[in-house]
Amino acid sequence: MSLAEEIEKANETAVDRMMEAQALWVDIGEARKIIPGFKDMMLTHAGPPVTWNKASGPLRGALIGAAILEGWANSPDEAVKLFERGEVVLKPNHELNAVGPMAGVISPSMPVIVVKDPKYGNYAYSNLNEGIGKVLRYGAYDKSVLDRLRWMHDELYPALKVAVDFIVKEKGGLDLKSIIAQALNMGDECHNRHMAATSLFINEVMEYLIKADLPEDQLLRVLSFMRNNTFTFLNFAMAAAKVFTLAGHNIKYSTIVTVMSRNGTEVGIWVSGLGNTWFTAPAPVPKGVFFPGFSQNDANPDIGDSAITETAGFGGFAMAAAPAIISWVGGTVDYALEITNQMYQITHTKHRYFKIPYLSFQGTPIGIDIRKVLKTGIEPKLNTGIAHKEPGVGQIGAGIVSIPMDLFKQALRKYAEVYGIT
């Protein structure tokens, strides 16, 4: 077989596995206990590896908040000194099979959900979504943020734990893939719009939360929290995307992208046939629409593990499924279709299970192929929230961002080296 044929075969395998992988929510627990490799005095974060010195505002804010939350520091100043002295290990989420939106900081005592793929045996983890506004993942770390995180640990997590234990007993776990597929037919794209998905999720867990026999006021607070945060499902969707992409990772010869992620300073990718090698480049600043009082000048470079949704073939790649998101990111329906059409040019195939009703039920573009990205000159495009570059301010808008071409060039050169192409 020629090299090109080997690659086609490998890509076919990788993407098939990505489509056939399952995603069941099976557990929730503290990061230190649940995530293999998670140590004390460690904080994980979104994107490729980064040092405190190079970290941008929102990430620094989240790290400071996490340090105070864990009791490693009593004030922001103390926290900063801690990081400057290198006393906390910083590790990318992806290196522990975890994902987190925006700054994506996970600390040892934070509750994380466990998503399992029974078909290919992979596990992925994510934290719980705090809601919108002043939140840790956008770099805010004042008392309200930390109090909310403590409440999530003390009330939300135990409630969800009892519920998921019931679900696992009854049916093995909560089928997240099915929620995503349905939500895509209901106007969500499951990266920036989760209205339907969150509704479906709450629909599913309601019964078990009631069975959990929680004190009524706790139950009501838990319900209210989830219902008032349309992004509740985001972290579940991301963990599901992570197990899908894990299924397609480490396939010899494959040129399919299995991780795309940003830390606010750099953006990085992994390629299936090149294992856990990071290829990085400066993260671009997203372009979009801004909330009143903010502008492009205030924006932080792209940040978050949520690009895992596009890597798995939904999110921004299903933009045409979510007309509501399009106006939110300043575009038009035609523009969304244009982008989705472009993404078809750089992916391996159309998803077998995730369909876009308004494109006559075509499957979403899945399996970014680095060769096609280079050949067409089309960079993968995603929707994203935009953070203020100063820590503590929060989200200031939403828009569209591309993953830079340079990453794919680096990856191809490495590929040539690894696979002996002269």
Add this chain to the structure above:
Amino acid sequence: MREEKPSLKIRVRYPYYTVNVKKGYYMDSIQLLKISEEVKKVPGVLEALIAMGTDTNKELLKMLGFSYEDLNVTPNDLIIAIGAESEDALKNAVNTAERLLEEGVGETREYYADLDTALSKNPDISIALISIPGQYVKDVAMKLIDRGINLHIFSDNVPVNDEIEIKKRALEKNVLVLGPGAGTVIIKGVGLGFANKVNVGSVGIVAASGTGLQEVSSLLSEIGIGISYGLGVGGNDVKNAIGGIMTIKALEFLQNDDDTKVLALISKVPDRETEEKILNYIYNNISKPIIINFLGGHARESAKGNVYFTYTLHQTILKITKVISENKYVEARNKYLLSFDELIRLADELKRELSGSQRFIRGLFTGGSFVNETLVILRELVNDLYSNAPIEGVAELKNPFKSMANSIIDLGDEVFTRGRPHPMIDPTIRVNRLLEEANYDDVAVILMDFVLGYGSHDDPVGAHADAIKHIMESSKGKKIIIAHVCGTSEDPQNVAEQVNKLRSLGVIVMPTNALAAFLAGLIVTNKSIEKLKYVYDGLIEV
């Protein structure tokens, strides 16, 4: 207050709703999405689902709270479901939906980011219209030719060697290449590039001259003579480097086309050897009547009964109608011809408004063929004639931005269009030049063309209205502006409206470019009346 028992099913009820089915009514899903969105905007509408009757949509229908009994609908039928606050709102919404279904909302676009994918998904392409920068045309063209796809290459600045290679390959693959530099192609009423909406009929035209094709096809169409094919071959094909290969192939195509009964060949003068080659081919292979118009060419007697020669586009139109029928010929003369005496009278009238110092013509044209035709006529009537696109007997205008004496400017020339849209699309350069020319005391007449049709500006006259008004109202002495409008009544920019607008601005509108040029010449000429009649007989009459 009556308490409602909590229902386990989430059901939204609409005070007023309707669920209708249009059997066998298929519509594109993107269109339906847009229509649903529009209907939802109608005041008082709570929900609207206008979609094909697939299982998913039927589920969605239920989920949205539209109950129905045994809705007999297949995926090929259209569901219209609307929920509203009031009966009136519902009625309005239904009417809106019906109207939008009929008219459509905006356009559906089939858009590809790369050629290979477009080709793999569309195996039956008849013809490709290429308008990318000239240096990149070859790769795209070769790819298409190899798949047997005919080409219309609008792009100019294609390197000559590329053009030769492209046409050689096209001959091998039995594929027609129209262009490079072909502004206009008409195929059975469909216009590609800059083209007018013309009737379909039996006149087939090969043109190495875009606006020439537009002028002839428009004027014929307006008197009910339709065009089968208008094949623009671009300006380079008739040069010796290319040797007229596609001109000949296009003629061959028309000769073999059952729907084409009369042929016309319109071109500026080919290079000598190529001209002989083309004429040889015609004498030996074309049996249908053919009118050959080499703009600015030498007088020729036809060597065969079916071959006719004309020297202006104007004559070409008259000659074609003469060949078709006596009735059409009379109609054409009535509509497009002014008698010599009429023109002399008009010129005398206009001359009276001029001051003694006014003696020059400035022509500002967007169409290269109109420049050509104007020069052909004016070189017989005036001295000191310049142009940035000169023909034999006309001097070259060294600086295209600065007119001298009588100057006819081709604003579509590369020097004006580099990095800018063509003047038929963007009037900025001409409007400014117009104001400039009108400032000179020695300018008597300004000549202009207004080209309508697809591709052109959506209101060419309107775009110049302010400038023309300014000139007409200026105290700087009268300027005579003479124009002609090239277009049809079916064009997006209504020809009658454009003509009326010009007249109301005080512009003299002539039915053809040749008449406009001739009139301009009459106003400033110092030739004898006998000479003028001679020119009229040779270039205007047939």
Add this chain to the structure above:
Amino acid sequence: MDKRIYKLKVNDKNELNILNIGLEIFYNDLRKQGVNAIHVAWKPPVKLEKDIEDILSKVM
């Protein structure tokens, strides 16, 4: 024998299928005329470094 030299392919409704590559205005005009047309939004070929071109030619 088909006397036409250059067959302009048509679909079963006897309609032309046109591929437009380059200026979008021409595509819009074709659609306005109710013609079956597709548009290829051409971009200049990606200027890739020589080594990338070489590797790509071997892996695609």
